[in-house]
Amino acid sequence: MAHHNPDAPSHLKHYFHDVNQQYETSKFAMWAFILTEVLTFAGLFVAYIVYRSWYPNMFIDAHLLLDVNKGLMNTIVLITSSLTMALAIWAIQKNNKRLSVLMLAATFIFALVFLGIKYLEYSHKFEVGQLPGEFYSYMGPDAVHLNNPHIFFSIYFIMTGLHGLHVAIGMGLIAWLIYSTQKGNLTSEYYTPMEMIGIFWHLVDLIWIYLFPLFYLIG
């Protein structure tokens, strides 16, 4: 019969032998998803590498139009949010619901700050016309000598935009985690969703770790 031990916890699906097998399976599937994420960004990184190898000087000059301080600020914000995410899992493992919710809320706020800084950067670029492809119109004195800077900004906007979309999706997932944890659905016995969303959130941090030097610190 498919019915198993009546003592088994309610979150255990009948097609798993035990909770540990269920947890390990979820985690392996999450890493399969991470693989597809890495390959999604890989296409964009290849575009970056090819175009940078074709226009090495343009990339160096065009990157000066980006604001290093805002980029560094976002790096610090994102690393800190990764820490608070890890601490939220640590707290739930210790069955400290209150601390876990607090850490999740902090992660959410840091994500919001990240997008806020990104918004300031984007709105400035929209204002002066440092935009992708045919929308590029910036003719400032620091850019008149640039050759094909619209290519740099195409790659910049697509890569940081897709990354920003991941941050936004992560915020939605974290909001749901806050709700579930507060409600008591996640405990030290069962916190699989938090562990999985944690892995996703750290991937977002990991990609930014490469985007930051590749766009803001060329030279």
Place this chain on the structure above:
Amino acid sequence: MSEHHITPLRTYLIIAASLLFLSGVTVWVSYIDLGSFNIVLAMFVATVKASLVAFFFMHLLWDDKKNLIMFLMSLMFFGIFVTITMLDTAFRGDLGLNPETKDPINKRAAFYDTLPLTDTHGHPVDEHSGKHDEDKDHH
């Protein structure tokens, strides 16, 4: 679930502090001109940071090794992707280099209306050389 490894709080704090420190280092060295070594160093520091995130924050260090293998496979395929693409794009000769002098990638970009065409070094390029002369011969 009590058999799961619980990473000590101290470890998380040390890793986060290292990540912040390395971010500072990578900004600092970017202001020193090391030629083409700059990008090598920046990518090395980024990879150290990424490894710290993957092994400690993402718990790969304590996980079953199949998860690590899955992750490394994604990086391996990325490597194949880059290598095979570069085998094409890096050896196109004048087919790939300076495409804007042969044929601007996007003639509708606003700045093409006001800027003279230049090659990758910023030298002006005569738009009416080459093909256009051949066209005139036919008239």
